[in-house]
Amino acid sequence: MVRTADVFRKKSGIDVRTEHQAEHIDLSEGLVSGHTREGKRFELPFDRLLIATGADPIVPARPGFDLPGVMVVKTLDDAQAIKERITSHPVKRALILGMGYIAMEMAEALRERGIEVAMAKPRARLLPWLPEELAQRVGEELAAHQVALHTVFSVDHIEERGNHLAAVSASGDRLEADLVVVAIGVTPNSRLARDAGLALGPADAIAVDRQMRTSDDRIYAAGDCADAFHVVTGERVWIPLALRANRAGWAVADHLCGREVSLQGVVGSAVFKVFDLEVARTGLTAAEASEAGFDAATVTIKASSKAHSMPGASPILVHMVGDRRSGRLLGAQMVGREGAAHRINTAAVALHAAMTVAQFSESDLAYAPPFGPTWDPLLVGANQLIKAMK
Amino acid sequence: MKFVVIGGDAAGMSAASRAKRNDSGLAVTVLERSTTVSYSA
Numbered sequence: 165m166v167r168t169a170d171v172f173r174k175k176s177g178i179d180v181r182t183e184h185q186a187e188h189i190d191l192s193e194g195l196v197s198g199h200t201r202e203g204k205r206f207e208l209p210f211d212r213l214l215i216a217t218g219a220d221p222i223v224p225a226r227p228g229f230d231l232p233g234v235m236v237v238k239t240l241d242d243a244q245a246i247k248e249r250i251t252s253h254p255v256k257r258a259l260i261l262g263m264g265y266i267a268m269e270m271a272e273a274l275r276e277r278g279i280e281v282a283m284a285k286p287r288a289r290l291l292p293w294l295p296e297e298l299a300q301r302v303g304e305e306l307a308a309h310q311v312a313l314h315t316v317f318s319v320d321h322i323e324e325r326g327n328h329l330a331a332v333s334a335s336g337d338r339l340e341a342d343l344v345v346v347a348i349g350v351t352p353n354s355r356l357a358r359d360a361g362l363a364l365g366p367a368d369a370i371a372v373d374r375q376m377r378t379s380d381d382r383i384y385a386a387g388d389c390a391d392a393f394h395v396v397t398g399e400r401v402w403i404p405l406a407l408r409a410n411r412a413g414w415a416v417a418d419h420l421c422g423r424e425v426s427l428q429g430v431v432g433s434a435v436f437k438v439f440d441l442e443v444a445r446t447g448l449t450a451a452e453a454s455e456a457g458f459d460a461a462t463v464t465i466k467a468s469s470k471a472h473s474m475p476g477a478s479p480i481l482v483h484m485v486g487d488r489r490s491g492r493l494l495g496a497q498m499v500g501r502e503g504a505a506h507r508i509n510t511a512a513v514a515l516h517a518a519m520t521v522a523q524f525s526e527s528d529l530a531y532a533p534p535f536g537p538t539w540d541p542l543l544v545g546a547n548q549l550i551k552a553m554k
Numbered sequence: 555m556k557f558v559v560i561g562g563d564a565a566g567m568s569a570a571s572r573a574k575r576n577d578s579g580l581a582v583t584v585l586e587r588s589t590t591v592s593y594s595a
Contacts, residue, residue, distance in 0.1 A: 169590060176570070176575075177574055178571065178583075178584055179582065179584065180583075181585050183588070184587065185585075185587040186585050196560065196585065208583060212555065212557050214566065215561065216562075216566030217561045353561075384569075386565035388565070410568045412565055412568075414568055417569045420573055420576075421580075
């Protein structure tokens with residue numbers, strides 16, 4: 165639900181000042197200053213400050229990315245602007261730059277409007293954080309919905325010819341479209357913090373402790389601009405997602421009011437839908453596990469979303485990662501038409517509890533034929549992983 | 555105490571709303587660069 169600034173002002177008694185761009189934090193004076201959209205300078209004293217400046221979509225500094233019809237997507241406003249563009253200009257073909265989850269959600273939205281969709285990315289692998297077999301299933305889903313995938317396509321520039329746009333690679337290959345959607349990723353908006361001399365973490369996100377304090381303890385940071393501790397590795401990570409942002413916001417409010425707060429961190433749980441497919445992950449991939457120093461063992465199994473006798477049962481691919489040395493469960497990834505998105509949460513909780521694969525395999529998980537096989541797909545995976553870890 | 559929030563996104567508005575609920579005497583100001591603040595509470 166979207167609440168307007170007015171509701172926050174009247175119902176919550178929060179002094180919401182829109183069109184106020186903060187530009188500078190003066191640590192010694194405890195002041196924030198900036199300009200309003202009309203160009204009026206403002207200055208505001210604080211006792212405690214929260215930097216919640218979010219993340220901005222990455223737009224390559226290449227020619228043509230500022231053309232009308234080349235649009236980034238990240239916020240609600242961006243999506244609205246794309247909708248308006250489609251309504252006001254005939255769009256027969258769209259090109260999406262990027263193949264992450266926002267890009268895929270855009271592909272689905274555009275296909276639903278009958279628009280031809282092509283996607284392009286510079287690297288070879290679709291969803292490199294998914295095991296090959298699972299990523300391939302996503303590729304098939306996109307192909308089944310007539311989405312053309314152009315991997316190893318680096319856009320050098322975008323040109324306009326008449327009413328049409330073309331993304332042109334360095335070698336002169338062209339992808340033509342009426343609309344280009346830029347969804348290649350986001351970057352933390354940490355400039356204010358950096359300029360104020362606050363410590364930055366991975367990906368230049370603002371480094372925060374378990375109380376959301378930056379390197380200056382009067383100043384908090386939360387949301388997509390801030391980092392977090394990864395529960396599995398204990399290392400700082402930048403995984404900007406909504407639940408963490410909301411929870412970090414609460415933590416700031418509680419700590420500020422003298423309550424005890426210590427956030428455990430994130431395990432990198434994420435789900436998205438691409439057409440009729442659910443894609444889910446939590447914890448580490450095999451590559452991430454090896455990089456973090458674990459002795460990673462993996463297994464990929466195919467299970468059913470319902471008991472085999474049930475109509476409408478569909479396959480779920482489950483990939484699981486464990487550590488041979490400690491026996492610990494490190495991560496899980498899943499793809500399926502149903503039953504993948506919420507099932508991942510079981511594994512997420514196991515990661516928070518630092519369970520071994522053997523302990524996890526003994527979990528008493530719910531069963532009835534419409535919801536899964538007797539042995540839940542995650543338990544089937546865990547049983548196989550135990551063998552693979554020996 | 556003056557609590558200033560830069561950014562009216564999910565984290566900023568969550569913090570502002572909860573801080574005000576925790577302590578109604580707190581002076582909470584949110585600075586947002588766009589025309590709207592967004593999402594949840």
